[in-house]
Amino acid sequence: MKLLKLVPDHTNLDFMRWRNLALILSLIATAASIAFTFYRGLNLGVDFVGGQLIRVTFAQPIDVEQLRSRVDGMHLGEASIQEFGGPKTFQIRLPKPAGGEAATNAASTQVKQLIITDYPGARIDAVETVSGKVSEELAEDSAKAIVFAMVGIALYIWFRFEWQFGVGALLTLAHDVAMTLGFFAFTRLQVDLNVVAAFLTIVGYSLNDTVVIYDRIRENLRKYRKMAILPLLNLSLNETLARTVVTSLTVLIALGVLMAIGPEVIFGLAIAIFLGVLIGTYSSIYISAPVLVWLGIQPDSFLKTEDKDAPEAQPA
């Protein structure tokens, strides 16, 4: 049986030749993402701004405008009504009322009553009520978690490799997270707790490729001490390219299926990780590796520690 080889043997692409162009593109894309995130803002779910969410599956297709005017008629603040996964499933979102906790609970009860009386056979799938206090805490915890995870992983990479690699990992992570945020700001997809879980996963998984490539760079730095840094990076990237492609594909296949036919509630989580893996594959090649050049990594960067730890280490 002939086995599939997505990347032919002895591939020798000059990745580093395009590194400055890629850097400019990355910078533009990152700046655009950050600008989008700030200017347009994220579509934050009730988890982070407080309020109420009611998910309903109606027995038959309904007139959305009529439902909208009925909900508006209750004067519970600016309600938003969106289709969710199918023509009969809707998500009704209410802002948090001024009247404190008791008022919040009353609002969801009122809307539920309306649906039960006006739409026989409708099924209330889910109700979420998050008070202002809890949503602030969740937002703070989420932001902290993402930052801690990024810094924690960068520190680990520093500890296992060299400081240049740690900085490279941190920049790669910042790039990946910023791009994914920009995507969410651009598409107005709702950001809820699940999406934050996805961001943390991206922080872990998008670095997968980077770690593998760094490992190979370190190995080659020890092996070919006389080689200039750019050809060495190219060599390392080419040697690991087959693995990069195959792994990214398997993860993307698994997540693509989840996105296409999985439960609607975790669509945001699936698409965020999907995107993160895609971006992470790119950035492991065009951010993680070139950063090492700019930070002046040298073939002897590993020599000093190596000499101390294992004086008899021989180059291959």
Add this chain to the structure above:
Amino acid sequence: MLDFPRWKVWLVSLVVILGIFFSIPSLIAGTELAGRWPAWLPHYKINLGLDLAGGSHLLLEADAQDAQKQRLQSMEDSVTTELRRDPHIDIGDISTAGGRLSFMVRDPTQIDAGVERMRRLTQPVALTGNRDWDVQVVDSTRIVMTPTPSGSAQSLKDAMGVARDVVRRRIDPGGTKEITVITEGGNRILVQVPGVEDPDALKKLIGQTARLEFKLVDLSANPQDIQQGRAPPGSQVLPMADGTGFMAVKRRVMVSGDQLTDAKQSFDQDGRPDIDITFNTAGARRFGRVTQENVNKPFAIILDDKILSAPNINEPILGGRAQITGNFTVQSAHDLAVSLASGKLPVKLNVIEERTVGPDLGKDSIHKGVIASAIGTLLVILFMLVTYGRFGVYATVALIVNAFLILGIMALFNATLTLPGIAGFILTIGAAVDANVLINERIREEIRRGRRLIDAVETGYHEAFRAIFDANVTHVISAGIMAYFGSGPVRGFAVVLMIGVVTSVFTAVYFTRMLVALWIHRTRPRVLHI
């Protein structure tokens, strides 16, 4: 390195078999096969999170102001009770305004004795060296008692413990349901109830403090004063529960809900719903004495500072039983009976977060999640087979074993599977093969470099392991942080990721190496098709 002694093979096989064994009860749960699982075998099972099983998650927070108020009130009760004892100290102008309890001692010569007896009412707070109240004399006639911060903290802690038990009794009077009621962060209680149809009923049950008091109606009060909220000394103005106005009642509590032993919903002689209550011995004696002394006067039945009704005492009530009447429906009478029987909440609880998922949506999610997992896994397997041939088969076997191990370990620890957890499962499947990809690509590389077969395989496993290890540590870091900061469903995701990292290193590295070693040992191949 490719030398696998027999005992290692047995050990690895044992782990794999145990993983499959422990995952079976979770896999057959809910099907007819579940009944066939022998009773004498262990029944470790994965819990389904509320987002999959359906149910309500409520986060309750103590109302700090109310806690303060209740504490002041109970101190006021203790003070009046204490000073009525012999030697009696006559006091007046008692007030709880400004977050402290203050009262006037009518006979200035008794002030020192009064302070001494007040000090005895206070308690030392453990480990702080402070007492829970400060007792001071102001203007040489008033005693002012101020709660200390450490006293307030301690009393809130105690109150939360009691509140947790009360909440549990109210939601589950029979103690039969699988509910979770735990205190969180000092002033919060997390309640999780699977399969709730109507979360509003649940909230109503928890939302009521259910502080029941019987007080005499103050008939001397001027109706105009009552409308303006002014009551004669020793009395207070309270609103009627049905919103029809106000009434003045004596501050002194005749009997309170603390002295109940039981409460049941019932009907009065006209067929209207009411609540039958039974007092304990002390309560019954007291209620009997007060009703005896006040025949033909009205008394107020007060719930959470609202007057439910104010019936006339037609005759002394001596048997320790009474009825609470008011504007009840059968449901509201039943709810109140449950609340009274479970005791009053020592502090008012506000719902600050609610998440309810209907059981149908949960089933739907499981169904879609399982199908997506199955198809995703199949595609990944297919991809591995066409890419790596024999080594793809090994990776596939490792993948399947990995799936069982994750489920088995989750069952063993009674972990909770949530909807994001299913996503974590799929992600783990996708990422677990990464280790095999790394190994297999490295073997290909080493063969291209002209190494002999066994040498290439050994180098492949050896060199790939470093990157596999580092990559997995980064996953553990992010999953660990997720588990620490995340709540409910997200934590479920993190748990699956962490277990998946550990099992995938075992299956993808150790288990496949064993398969490869056994193959090489058996067939002594000279060429490697990879």
